Amino acid sequence: MTATTLIDTLPASWYRDAQVFEKERRHIFARNWHLIGRSEQLAKPGDYVTGDVAGWPVFAVLDREGGLRAFHNVCRHRAGPLFDDAGGHCQTIRCLYHGWMYGFDGGLRTAPGFPETGALDKSKFGLFPVRVDAWRGLLFVCLDPEAPPLDAWMGDVADLSDPFPAITDFSFHSLTTYEGRCNWKAYGDNSCEGYHLPFIHGGLNKAVASADIRAYENGGFVGFDIGYSGEGDVRAGKGLWVYKFPAVLLHFSERAINVEQVEALEPGRIRIQSYYWVPKGDEKFGDDYVADSRAVIAEDMGVCERVQKNLDAGLYSSGKLSAEKEPGTIFFQQRIREAMDLPPVELGNSA
Numbered sequence: 001m002t003a004t005t006l007i008d009t010l011p012a013s014w015y016r017d018a019q020v021f022e023k024e025r026r027h028i029f030a031r032n033w034h035l036i037g038r039s040e041q042l043a044k045p046g047d048y049v050t051g052d053v054a055g056w057p058v059f060a061v062l063d064r065e066g067g068l069r070a071f072h073n074v075c076r077h078r079a080g081p082l083f084d085d086a087g088g089h090c091q092t093i094r095c096l097y098h099g100w101m102y103g104f105d106g107g108l109r110t111a112p113g114f115p116e117t118g119a120l121d122k123s124k125f126g127l128f129p130v131r132v133d134a135w136r137g138l139l140f141v142c143l144d145p146e147a148p149p150l151d152a153w154m155g156d157v158a159d160l161s162d163p164f165p166a167i168t169d170f171s172f173h174s175l176t177t178y179e180g181r182c183n184w185k186a187y188g189d190n191s192c193e194g195y196h197l198p199f200i201h202g203g204l205n206k207a208v209a210s211a212d213i214r215a216y217e218n219g220g221f222v223g224f225d226i227g228y229s230g231e232g233d234v235r236a237g238k239g240l241w242v243y244k245f246p247a248v249l250l251h252f253s254e255r256a257i258n259v260e261q262v263e264a265l266e267p268g269r270i271r272i273q274s275y276y277w278v279p280k281g282d283e284k285f286g287d288d289y290v291a292d293s294r295a296v297i298a299e300d301m302g303v304c305e306r307v308q309k310n311l312d313a314g315l316y317s318s319g320k321l322s323a324e325k326e327p328g329t330i331f332f333q334q335r336i337r338e339a340m341d342l343p344p345v346e347l348g349n350s351a
């Protein structure tokens, strides 16, 4: 690819079509790892966190031996929910609808009111399992039994982020949830390029002196090697921004870490779960850093929502991407095209 190469964007219809979205759920989201919480949230047996993988509700729990377990948040009786909050502690897993109880291994223990002897073979009605693993203090789940292990999935993110302080060097500040009216790919397209910085982010643009952007095959992500100018209160030294396909953003710096999971809720709706870690004992810096990040995300979301409106309106059907200015967005869109050509993941008991 030369510096003057122009690439067609994904069609506008892919950003609004319910059938494309349904296909992406199985071809992209079910195949990849998805951030659902922090490792420290599962400190003792019975601690749990819940999450949503493109419409599949899931939860992770620490079992009695201290092992990580994860399941679909779906009861095998009549599909009721096991948990309806973000996380907490439980003695046992009990369905909120009619009280069927499951062990931390997912096995069905009791079905109140059902005859003890009879047609219900409990061994066949355990919870649907989900893969779960931790990466450097972050808890991920994956619906596809065939997907690579989490470490391999992260690929070169590990080596690249090694020079930066780890989550354990900081203290957790907060989790902020953002709702946005755009397709998840509009947010992804935007996050994979720095072309928009001078126009959308006046403050951030002053703070960034240099940004070297490239795509990494090992792990499938876009990395931004950032040099901060020192202007502004919260950004200095070096930074690493990662857009990990399909929808995890990791921001490392010498002074803080911010990790975002973009959740695709509907073709035109996303939710971002944004976690912040900041220096221990420096509350003021932490608050300033998070306020700055919130402003940047609001600027990004603002333009993505405007783009989505225009994609929905039905005038624009496709555009061009510049290999020089938007190599990360080209890489992101290419991964989507490739994923949509693979066979879908089969889940649950439909087969």
Ligand code: FES
Residues within 6 Å of the ligand: 075, 076, 077, 078, 079, 080, 081, 095, 096, 097, 098, 099, 100
């Ligand atoms: S749906 Fe869970 S007990 Fe009925």
Ligand SMILES: [Fe+2]
Residues within 6 Å of the ligand: 190, 191, 196, 200, 201, 300
């Ligand atoms: Fe941005």
